[in-house]
Amino acid sequence: MRLELRLAGEGGQGLITAGIILAEACAEYTDLNVVQTQSYGPESRGGASRADVIISSHEIDYPQVKKPDVLIVLAQEACDKYLPTVKDGGTVIIDTTYVKPVPEAQSQRVKVIEFPVSAKARELGREIVANIVALGLLVETTGIVPKDAVIAAILDRVPKGTEELNKQAFAAGVEAAKAL
Amino acid sequence: MIKNQARLLQGNEAVVEGAIAAGLKFFAGYPITPSTEIAEQCAAKLPAAGGTFIQMEDEIASMAAVCGASLAGAKSMTATSGPGFSLKQENLGFAVKGEIPCVVVNVQRVGPSTGMPTSPAQGDVMQARWGAHGDHEIVALCPSSVEEAFSLTVEAFNIAEEYRTPVILLMDEVIGHLREKVVLPSKEELVVKEREKPSVPQGEYKPFAMKQGNIPGVPPLAAYGEGYRFHVTGLTHGEDGFPTNNPAIAEKQLKRLNEKISSNKEALVKVxxxxxxxxxxxxxxxxxxxxxxxxxxxxxxxxxxxxxxxxxxxxxxxxxxxxxxxxxxxxxxxxxxxxxxxxxxxxxxxxxxxxxxxxxxxxxxxxxxxxxxxxxxxxxxx
Amino acid sequence: MALPVEKYLRVAKMPHIWCPGCGHGIVLQSIVRAIHELELDTEKTVIVSGIGCSARAPGYLNFDTLHTTHGRAIAFATGIKLAKPELNVIVITGDGDAAAIGGNHLIHAARRNLDLTVICFNNNIYGMTSGQYSPLTPQGSYATTSPYGMLENPFDLCNLVMGAGGTFAARSTTHHARQLTNIIKEAISHKGFAFVDALSQCPTYFGRRNKLRTPREMMKWFEDRAVPARNWDKMSPEEREGKFPVGVLTKTQAPELTEVYGQLIEQLQQRGGE
Structure with a gap:
């Protein structure tokens, strides 16, 4: 099993952090192998920012994501840029708060899941936890990383005092994926 | 939930973990993509490990400070990338000539010149070999995983200290920035080597002796402040470290300098x-x-x-x-x-x-x- | 005070390579005398140099010595001092070394207030390469690379160091050998970055192109132009023309880098131990 995930949005939406949390969950709380990479430099300042995570039960040789199995996008530019990279039959999760519906040519090629990720985060209190809502969606949709591992990894990383909010955000993402 | 033994580490971060595990006590550097995380991590972690970090005014000064600190007895390292590696070459050559143990990390990016600072390349392979002027041997190690970024950094220090030579850790941007699951060895599992100190009385110490030391051709190295009062120069020098223009002595010393690496290839070269x-x-x-x-x-x-x-x-x-x-x-x-x-x-x-x-x-x-x-x-x- | 020369000099390395009449031996003597009078521990004192005529001095000094690359002596010394703060670290540099190729290291070491003593053997010429102009060559002077007279403005290194935050800057000349010794003593004793501009004659490459053919003429030239620092402030710009102040020009106290860093290490290790 080798699963390639891509989390993309605008700089500041916290998707690189979300990617690192997911990778830390795999590395530190499961037997899964994992690598994480991200966009750097001009690419990561403004415009589309991207974190890639490869999760595998085997050794991971080639460490880069070419055609993600699953893409989650929180911004239109990121969607335009990365939707075509998703492999045929893959899944794309779009944040309908900021992303327009996927063009038909693409929606026939990939499975599309729509959810207002950022609006949900705002509803929980702070839009800054949209990345954690996204993580909940991604983890529930893919089903390969145990949720308690991800929660533990979230708690390792988030600032003191925000633990409950982040737990709620993650749960909201998980619930949304279950309902869809 | 209980954590396992593994950690998620970035390649650059693993270099710093490896260096500290190997006994790093001095880091001098200058910010340059894609190696900057190494300086940042050293700034954060080194003082708590009893070491010193300094951000120097430029790449040249960083390499110089590393040589100075090593001669004062501290295990020393600097990290850079392509353009910075070019700037370090003169003092890297000084470290070769003065037989000063140190580790130089080059996280390679696309060149020539400023090139593509955040993109990977392996364009410094020959610069690592021949970047410093004059005939010399060099040791360069090339990690292909985060785990190796750790273990080869330890190895780089071991070789540097045992062979009295600068060692280049020739990474690339992919490995430098890659985060990967790694299990770091425990302190007990780790092999850390120290430089050999002179065993002769102070007045008899020859810092560049022809035949001395555990490894053929590698003379023991005292530290400044230990009473040996020895001289180190980039000029071609005799066994006592003082400049010479005598062709016979120069030839002997230059041969020893090269052969201490070239005749130990079997021990040094890993594939x-x-x-x-x-x-x-x-x-x-x-x-x-x-x-x-x-x-x-x-x-x-x-x-x-x-x-x-x-x-x-x-x-x-x-x-x-x-x-x-x-x-x-x-x-x-x-x-x-x-x-x-x-x-x-x-x-x-x-x-x-x-x-x-x-x-x-x-x-x-x-x-x-x-x-x-x-x-x-x-x-x-x- | 009689100077036990063999304690401080590697007499076996003599004769030195400096030309007849060169002032560097006088500066060297002042350094040795200062070290002797201060009773510095010879085993805890490191002398570092760059490249040039001045850079050969450490080879004659019986201490831990390091002859580095051109301009970089202060950067090497920075590593030594930070790695082993208990050492006395003295840098011997030339004017080309310190003001041209190594200028950046000079101003940053001053800014950091690192406890180094930097003594510039300032002969305002590149002697080792046979007489090219340096950033300290006076305007109008002749050198092999200023055959029509020096067109550029020279640096005042003491002012440069003061501007960069150095806490000690002083100047003297080989003509004022006793003053030079005292200044070097004060510089070594100073906690923080200390800079000494030691004017030294180069009759061979500077003097002979500038109508100062003998060491005597050159030292007379120093004597005529040197003004005690206490008088300097009272002089008008016209009176200062062609002259320079000698003596201690600035001496202040500020936190020193190895002390500050040592405190950080202590704090972090205590925190880690808790």
Whole structure:
């Protein structure tokens, strides 16, 4: 099993952090192998920012994501840029708060899941936890990383005092994926 | 939930973990992408480990400060990338000549000049070998995983201290920025070597003695402040460290300086042999490119092609013996895959001669070579 | 005070390479005398140099010594001092070394207030390469690379160091050998970055192109132009023309880098131990 995930949005939406949390969950709380990479430099300042995570039960040789199995996008530019990279039959999760519906040519090629990720985060209190809502969606949709591992990894990383909010955000993402 | 033994570490971060585990006590650096995380991590972690971090005014000063700190007895390191590596070369040569143990990390990016600062390349392979002026030997290690970024940093310090020489850790941006699951060895599992100290009385110490020390050609090194009152200069010097223009002494010293590395190749040169036993096609790849090569070899094997990989872990001195073993088995071709226009291909061709065709797979626009590109070269060669 | 020369000099390395009449021996003597009078521990004192005529001085000094690359002595010394703060680290540099190729290291070491003593053997010429102009060659002077007279403005290194935050800057000349010794003593004793501009004659490559053919003429030239620092402030710009102040020009106290860093290490290690 080798699963390639891509989390993309605008700089500041916290998707690189979300990617690192997911990778830390795999590395530190499961037997899964994992690598994480991200966009750097001009690419990561403004415009589309991207974190890639490869999760595998085997050794991971080639460490880069070419055609993600699953893409989650929180911004239109990121969607335009990365939707075509998703492999045929893959899944794309779009944040309908900021992303327009996927063009038909693409929606026939990939499975599309729509959810207002950022609006949900705002509803929980702070839009800054949209990345954690996204993580909940991604983890529930893919089903390969145990949720308690991800929660533990979230708690390792988030600032003191925000633990409950982040737990709620993650749960909201998980619930949304279950309902869809 | 209980954590396991593993951690998620970035390659650059693993270098710092490895360095501190090896006893790093001094780091001097200058910010440059994609190596900056190494300086940042040292700034954060070194003082708590009883060491000193300083951000110097430039790359040249960083290399100089590292030499000075090492002579004062501290295990020392600097980290940089392409343009900074160029700037360090003069003082790197000084470290070679003064036989000053130190580790120089170069996280390679696309050049020449400013190039593509956030994109990977392997364009400094020859600069690592010949960047400093004059005849000299150099040791350079090339990690292809985060785990190796740790273990080869420890190894780099061990070689530097044992052989009294600068050691280059020649990374690339892919490995420097890659986060990967790693299990770090415990303190007990780790082999950490220290430089050999002189055992002679103070007045008799010769810091550049011809025959002394545990390793042939490597004289013990005192630290400043220990009472030996010795002289170190970049001028060609005799056994006592003082300049000489005597051609006989100069020749002897320069030979010793080179031979302490070249005659210990067996101990210094490490390679990884992957499916080489029956390989008809051998891929020669190092650093991040070896990750792609490994997948290409696995994919080729899945398709019934007998492919293998030779990965030089030590990139300098050159893995000549391992290549001669490959040549002895008369493979159909050796494919040299590298993120440059072909810097290692000539050394490989020199060993293979006319008997084994050598094929190049190159990429220089800032992207890791893909496994498919190597696989198609394998298929073409079979 | 009689100077036990063999304690401080590597007499076996003599004769030195400096030309007849060169002032560097006088500066060297002042350094040795200062070290002797301060009773510095010779085993805890490191002398570092760059490249040039001045840079050969450490080879004659019986201490831990380091002859580095051109301009970089202060950067090497920074590593030594930070790695082993208990050492006395003295840098011997030339004017080309410190003001041209190594200018950046000079101003940053001053800014950091690192406890180094930097003594510039300032002969306002590149002697080792046979007489090219340096950033300290006076305007109008002749050198092999200023055959029509020096067109550029020279640096005042003491002002440069003061501007960069150095806490001690002083100047003297080989003509004022006793003052030079006292200044070097004060510089070594100073906690923080200390800079001494030691004017030294180069009759061979500077003097002979500038109508100062003998060491005597050159030292007279120093004597005529040197003004005690206490008088300097009272002089008008016209009176200062062609002259320079000698003596201690600035001496202030500020936190020193190795002390500050040592405190950080202590704090972090205590925190880690808790």
């Amino acid at each position: 990884e042999e992957f499916h080489l036993d029956d390989a008809e096609i051998v891929v020669f790849a190092y650093g991040a490119t070896a990750r792609s090569a490994r997948k290409a070899v696995n994919d080729a094997r899945a398709q019934g092609i007998k492919a293998g990989m030779l990965r030089p872990v030590t990139i300098w001195p050159f893995a000549e013996d391992a290549l001669l073993k490959v040549k002895a088995k008369s493979p159909k071709a050796v494919i040299v895959a590298e993120m440059n226009l072909g810097q290692m291909v000539l050394p490989v061709k020199r060993v293979m001669g006319d008997s084994v065709p050598v094929v190049q797979v190159n990429k220089l626009a800032g992207q890791l070579i893909e496994p498919e590109e190597i696989l198609s070269a394998v298929k073409e060669a079979i």
